[in-house]
Amino acid sequence: MPAVSARGMAHSFRDIVGSDFNTVSRTSIGKVRDVWVEMYKPMVLKVAADRAAVAIGAAKAARAIFVPLYLVLVQDEAEIRLRSREGLEDIAIPRRSRASKVQQNIVEMAFPAGSMNIPTELEALGDKTAGTLATCFERLLREITASVLPPPQPQADDQSQAADQPEKWLFNILVGDGIATNEAAAKLLWSCIKERGLGPGIRYFLLVIKCATHQVGLTAKSAVIGRAAEVAGGTLHEHIAGVCVRLYKYLICDYYDEFASAAHDYVSRFLEVLPHSEADPAATGAMARMQKMYTTHVIPDALVALWNNGLGRLCHVVRDGQNPLEERPRLVVAFVQFIVRFLLIVESSPTLSRFFTFRSCGARMLTMYLLGIPEHVLQVRGVKPRKENQKRLIQKKIKKKKT
Numbered sequence: 001m002p003a004v005s006a007r008g009m010a011h012s013f014r015d016i017v018g019s020d021f022n023t024v025s026r027t028s029i030g031k032v033r034d035v036w037v038e039m040y041k042p043m044v045l046k047v048a049a050d051r052a053a054v055a056i057g058a059a060k061a062a063r064a065i066f067v068p069l070y071l072v073l074v075q076d077e078a079e080i081r082l083r084s085r086e087g088l089e090d091i092a093i094p095r096r097s098r099a100s101k102v103q104q105n106i107v108e109m110a111f112p113a114g115s116m117n118i119p120t121e122l123e124a125l126g127d128k129t130a131g132t133l134a135t136c137f138e139r140l141l142r143e144i145t146a147s148v149l150p151p152p153q154p155q156a157d158d159q160s161q162a163a164d165q166p167e168k169w170l171f172n173i174l175v176g177d178g179i180a181t182n183e184a185a186a187k188l189l190w191s192c193i194k195e196r197g198l199g200p201g202i203r204y205f206l207l208v209i210k211c212a213t214h215q216v217g218l219t220a221k222s223a224v225i226g227r228a229a230e231v232a233g234g235t236l237h238e239h240i241a242g243v244c245v246r247l248y249k250y251l252i253c254d255y256y257d258e259f260a261s262a263a264h265d266y267v268s269r270f271l272e273v274l275p276h277s278e279a280d281p282a283a284t285g286a287m288a289r290m291q292k293m294y295t296t297h298v299i300p301d302a303l304v305a306l307w308n309n310g311l312g313r314l315c316h317v318v319r320d321g322q323n324p325l326e327e328r329p330r331l332v333v334a335f336v337q338f339i340v341r342f343l344l345i346v347e348s349s350p351t352l353s354r355f356f357t358f359r360s361c362g363a364r365m366l367t368m369y370l371l372g373i374p375e376h377v378l379q380v381r382g383v384k385p386r387k388e389n390q391k392r393l394i395q396k397k398i399k400k401k402k403t
Contacts, residue, residue, distance in 0.1 A: 041119050045147040048109055048116060052148050052168075055111045059166040066167040066203070070110035071144065073137070074175040074211075075182075078102040078122060101125040103136055109148065118144060130184035137189045141172065145198045170198065171205045177214040220359070241350075244361040248347040251378070256344060258380050263339045266376040267332050272315040273324040279317040283310030290370075297363040298370070302338055306331075311370050339377060343368055 013024045052069060059067035103125050107118040120140065125132050149168055174189075176182040186208045193204050222228045229237035252259060287310060291299040309315045314335070318327050343364050350361045368374050 037119075037121075042147075044116070044119055045144070048118065048144075048148045049150070051111045051114070051116070055113065056166060056168065058112070060164065064166050066169045068112065068169050068171065069149075070115075070171045070173060071141070072108040072110065072173045072175065073140070074106040074108075075137075076104060076177060077128060078104040101128045103128075103133070105136075105140060107140070107144065109144070128181060130181050130188055133181060133185035134188035134192065137174070137185060138192050141189070141193075142198065145170070145202065149199065149202060151199045151201075165201055168202045169205065170202055171207065173207045173209060175209045175211055178210045178218065183208060217358075224358070224362070240362065240365075241358075244347075244350045244358065244365065247365070247378075248345065248350055248361045252344050253346045255380050255383075256346070258382055259344055259377055260336075260340045262379045262381065263344075263373075263377045264332075264336050267314065267335045267339070270314045270376075271328065271332055271335060272313065273328045273331055274309065274315060274317045275324055276318060276320040276322070280309055283312070284308065286310060294366065297359065298366050300342070302342070303367070303371075306335055306338055307371070314371075339373065343373060343377075 009029050010024060010026050014020075017023045055067050055069070101124070103123045105120045105123070107120055108115055109118055123136055125136065149170070174182075174186055186206060190206050193206075198204055225237045225241055287299070287304055287307070290311070291304060306316060307314075309317045316331050316335075318324050345360070345364065347357055347361055350358045368377075
């Protein structure tokens with residue numbers, strides 16, 4: 001399917017024709033896409049059915065008792081709201097309901113000779129209780145099974161043909177986060193399939209797996225702001241989550257240009273470029289040990305190459321034979337680019353349970369602290385901070401002083 005937006009395609013058609021009016025409207029393009037999706041899903045299911053038939057035929061030729069088939073379902077709640085007109089009387093304007101839950105399912109079906117993805121659509125749920133979630137799983141499972149593993153047609157002239165067919169063992173691997181609702185929904189799903197099977201010759205197995213990424217994220221949460229952090233002592237764990245959100249979700253997003261300009265002024269004024277003869281071997285060794293302790297997430301190789309004379313000050317030692325005055329303009333650009341591109345990132349939702357988003361924020365804040373960046377770069381001088389950001393800036397300064 002084309003990834004371009006309907007508006008972009010409408011403009012393209014208009015430019016090709018050379019008209020001031022849309023020759024193909026966005027509504028028409030949306031309808032064409034809807035039709036293509038409705039055609040695409042049966043096409044993929046037909047391919048899956050053909051692969052299943054080949055696997056069954058190979059098992060029958062080998063006189064196997066069963067043929068294994070795997071249906072992997074990775075599911076979670078999507079962070080979107082679907083528009084609906086429910087509850088609006090005499091108003092044809094769609095709205096996004098705050099009570100709606102949107103379920104997304106990623107389905108992969110594996111055969112003895114390979115695997116393939118099965119397309120699914122987002123599904124709006126009234127709530128996310130165990131019963132509702134189990135109904136969603138059962139409907140999806142029966143829909144795929146009926147299309148990929150249709151029941152064999154009875155043969156009047158050969159009654160023993162059905163007995164010669166190998167059993168189809170369907171292993172349903174259900175992957176989700178660690179909430180109790182998923183496990184309860186899986187138990188209801190198992191009871192439903194046990195009460196009414198998927199079809200003749202199909203034996204159903206259910207395996208429930210907790211997402212490892214989510215579980216490790218919860219472990220990281222305990223280490224950052226949970227009981228493990230309380231045992232370590234101090235008050236840093238009480239503030240770090242809020243500072244991450246204020247800094248990376250709001251302040252850098254709103255004042256990126258101001259921070260980048262402050263970084264350029266800071267480096268231009270305070271960068272020291274020393275000749276090779278003034279290098280400090282002890283500082284270089286300390287840098288290597290710190291990188292080993294904090295890993296490259298906090299002290300990347302690019303930082304080691306720039307701050308090659310230790311982290312105590314903004315300093316760089318040139319190679320033997322290079323002129324510090326001639327190299328300084330190039331180094332100013334390199335230092336500013338590192339600060340802006342590596343440290344001034346925007347993270348829309350740093351979430352502790354998704355440690356890969358939160359860790360990058362925490363690692364960069366530690367890098368800023370080691371380099372002494374906050375007091376020089378995180379400054380808003382050219383514009384007046386907006387009212388909602390004034391408190392964030394004040395609180396950020398307070399937390400910085402406390403830590």
